[in-house]
Amino acid sequence: MYESTLKRVFGYDTFRPGQHEIIHSVVEGQDVLAVMPTGAGKSLTFQLPSYIKNGGLTVIVSPLLSLIEDQMLHIRERGERGVARLTSMESAEEKQEIINHLKRYRFLYLSPEQLAVPYVTRALSNVKIQMLVIDEAHCISQWGHEFRPEYARLGELRKQIGSPQCMAVTATAPESVKQDIVEKLALFSPEQFVHSANRPEIRLMVERLEKEKKLERLKELVRDVPKPAVVYTATRREAEALAFELDDALFYHGGMSTEDRRLVQSQFLRNEVSVMVCTSAFGMGVNKDNVRSVIHFQIPATVEAYMQEIGRAGRDGEPAFAVLLYADGDERIQQFLIDGQYPKDEDIRLAYFERENGTSVSQLSRILRMNEEDPKFLLLKQMLSERSLQEALDWVKERRRDRYRQLGQMMDYALIRTCRRDYLLRYFSESAIDQEECCDQCGAIEFPETTRIVRKNVTEWRIRLTQIFSFE
Amino acid sequence: MVHLADGVLLLAIKRLNGERSERSLFHVLNGKRSATTLQDAFFYELEPVFGQFPQTTYAYESLLKGLEKRGWLNRKQFKLTEAGDMLASPEAVEDLFNRLGGERRDFNATTWKRLSLFVQTFMSKEHERTFYPVQADRPAEQWVKRLLQLDRDWKVLMQSFHHEIEIALEKIGDPYATAVVYRFTGAFETGLTYEQIASLLDVDAETARLYFLAGWNELLIALPEDAKLRGFTYGLSTERMTYSARESYELFLKGYSFQQVQSQRRLRTSTIEDHVVEMAMYLDIFPLDQFVPAEEIVTIERLRHPNSWALKPIFEEMGNVSYFQIRLVFARLKRGETFV
Numbered sequence: 137m138y139e140s141t142l143k144r145v146f147g148y149d150t151f152r153p154g155q156h157e158i159i160h161s162v163v164e165g166q167d168v169l170a171v172m173p174t175g176a177g178k179s180l181t182f183q184l185p186s187y188i189k190n191g192g193l194t195v196i197v198s199p200l201l202s203l204i205e206d207q208m209l210h211i212r213e214r215g216e217r218g219v220a221r222l223t224s225m226e227s228a229e230e231k232q233e234i235i236n237h238l239k240r241y242r243f244l245y246l247s248p249e250q251l252a253v254p255y256v257t258r259a260l261s262n263v264k265i266q267m268l269v270i271d272e273a274h275c276i277s278q279w280g281h282e283f284r285p286e287y288a289r290l291g292e293l294r295k296q297i298g299s300p301q302c303m304a305v306t307a308t309a310p311e312s313v314k315q316d317i318v319e320k321l322a323l324f325s326p327e328q329f330v331h332s333a334n335r336p337e338i339r340l341m342v343e344r345l346e347k348e349k350k351l352e353r354l355k356e357l358v359r360d361v362p363k364p365a366v367v368y369t370a371t372r373r374e375a376e377a378l379a380f381e382l383d384d385a386l387f388y389h390g391g392m393s394t395e396d397r398r399l400v401q402s403q404f405l406r407n408e409v410s411v412m413v414c415t416s417a418f419g420m421g422v423n424k425d426n427v428r429s430v431i432h433f434q435i436p437a438t439v440e441a442y443m444q445e446i447g448r449a450g451r452d453g454e455p456a457f458a459v460l461l462y463a464d465g466d467e468r469i470q471q472f473l474i475d476g477q478y479p480k481d482e483d484i485r486l487a488y489f490e491r492e493n494g495t496s497v498s499q500l501s502r503i504l505r506m507n508e509e510d511p512k513f514l515l516l517k518q519m520l521s522e523r524s525l526q527e528a529l530d531w532v533k534e535r536r537r538d539r540y541r542q543l544g545q546m547m548d549y550a551l552i553r554t555c556r557r558d559y560l561l562r563y564f565s566e567s568a569i570d571q572e573e574c575c576d577q578c579g580a581i582e583f584p585e586t587t588r589i590v591r592k593n594v595t596e597w598r599i600r601l602t603q604i605f606s607f608e
Numbered sequence: 609m610v611h612l613a614d615g616v617l618l619l620a621i622k623r624l625n626g627e628r629s630e631r632s633l634f635h636v637l638n639g640k641r642s643a644t645t646l647q648d649a650f651f652y653e654l655e656p657v658f659g660q661f662p663q664t665t666y667a668y669e670s671l672l673k674g675l676e677k678r679g680w681l682n683r684k685q686f687k688l689t690e691a692g693d694m695l696a697s698p699e700a701v702e703d704l705f706n707r708l709g710g711e712r713r714d715f716n717a718t719t720w721k722r723l724s725l726f727v728q729t730f731m732s733k734e735h736e737r738t739f740y741p742v743q744a745d746r747p748a749e750q751w752v753k754r755l756l757q758l759d760r761d762w763k764v765l766m767q768s769f770h771h772e773i774e775i776a777l778e779k780i781g782d783p784y785a786t787a788v789v790y791r792f793t794g795a796f797e798t799g800l801t802y803e804q805i806a807s808l809l810d811v812d813a814e815t816a817r818l819y820f821l822a823g824w825n826e827l828l829i830a831l832p833e834d835a836k837l838r839g840f841t842y843g844l845s846t847e848r849m850t851y852s853a854r855e856s857y858e859l860f861l862k863g864y865s866f867q868q869v870q871s872q873r874r875l876r877t878s879t880i881e882d883h884v885v886e887m888a889m890y891l892d893i894f895p896l897d898q899f900v901p902a903e904e905i906v907t908i909e910r911l912r913h914p915n916s917w918a919l920k921p922i923f924e925e926m927g928n929v930s931y932f933q934i935r936l937v938f939a940r941l942k943r944g945e946t947f948v
Contacts, residue, residue, distance in 0.1 A: 225746075392801075394745075396801045398744065399799050399800065598774065601770065604731065605767070
């Protein structure tokens, strides 16, 4: 019954599985919690109802600039002009201009920080909001793998803008996280839609080997697996080093300039380069549906992160491969990264002591030798305003223990000798599924023959220039 | 392995002559528009690298650590070691250094953003290809959008652009030409990252980036006055003087005295002084004697050590002139004037 809108606005003939039901609930005015794997068409489920109801502004809260940018690009691509964003990228004047003309827009994207800015909240409380969408809603939960303190206030902010209908969407959420989302956002008897986390087209493999052999094995794998392929690693430096070792590979990480990042993404999207070596910064918002293989050179920190990262493979529904390389002790990198995300006990004590003696926040960052933008420092600042010293120490300890526990669950995935798919599904409270071509524990997995793509040789600059300016 | 780009940074340190701090260079590399940094860039001939190495404190710290570890830099004095000096000396290093274009401030970078985004947008539309914009820069986006709304024969213009770029790059030659051309993105060809260009040219990525900066700078200089490409520099200036100093300058031109400028603009004395120093640094003609008595000018010139732009020794020796006055005289001396 929404097909005509689907065709008219989005140009598709049919819905993907699950979309129709969600849209129906949204149109009926229900609060909704939707757990859908990446690539299942989440954004359509909150965009389409706007065209059916035309009941005001749809406000979308999203944690990452790159995600916002990407979604806006897609919306504009189909000719919709009524979309705006409020993020740290806009100047004060641009923001004011948007705020002054909220009625012009159908979709407004913003970061949780921006929603909390008093004049933004106030302006939003004065316009008709059809729906508030919380993207990546798992960030609200301390049990989730990407807890973001900025998300904690969303429930209260929702009230302040007049408690509009609310939809929370996320790609992955175990039971505890789902409960947390419903509670924190004060969703009113929400309809819950949970897609299976299973990705039947992805074959799961783990290879255990010695540390010294990993690079050599990676080179073989990259040669043999079907491409395009993504190689995930833990650090920027390693991403650069691996890309250097591999054929036809580029690296991608958050430390690059915007222009270079754009160039790399564009080359990968257009199949001009076949292997991308990256940190977890890559992928968020990259819509490439023919990725055939995802290789992890380092174990990720959580099962959710792993699911999300391998979920970039096989979005077109064709067979794809996920390979995790694991050597004993690999988890130490993740432990190190986890430790680095929380302030040390002695720093917490020092901060509380200094604060009590009237040290200002900016002086504090110097005393602790932390950058004011350092997430660790931001966390510390938040703790200072909300918790006692003992509470802060306990909180950090508990958080760290949680993260270690989650890492342990990821290691179990690498170490088990039973069906890997089974393990993943159980993690998300789903029951086991029998399928052919499942994982390396259920049967041997073979890569199909790949044709080697031969890259064009370097052309002389005059020829390249002519190609760029060619109308042929 | 020593790269040309290492040499360029070493040369920057060398030019500071041990007279300025690590922090001073950091601000020059990041292009901070403060009086002190502008003066550092001017006096120590760091204009070409001004703003051409934007980086975080953290990256800068590890850069210096690296240079020290390799035995090229004495961090205590912020001077090069003998080994470092050798690497900063080749003509190729100096040549690349001087071509980087930092003295043109944002002019080069903004023009590049506009042109590269325009070429990508226009060619993609022409070939009906969806594209992922190579620039994420709002002003450039809006500029290109407005440009495309103009009623022009774009196809013919594109051919002129192509031709003009080719002729300019012929003059400049490789490796610069390759570095510039391969950064362009068309409808079917995505531009290369600096790493990729580096492997074409068999250098490191940072050197490839500098080749691009130098090549693009030279290209803009090589364009004839009536080049169609000059349209992409519309509204941009290569002026080094800051906007605020320019406002003071215009008041001076109207015949205002120092005090009148100051009360009109409601700025501190030291700020107006900084503006006057900018004028002394950047203007072809400057009435030095209005600010410093003639005999003091001569004394300052006589007292200056030929290789040094340090103010303090002169300030202490003379006692009757201010730092402001010494700066003004220095600025004119630096420009090649002489009063003796």
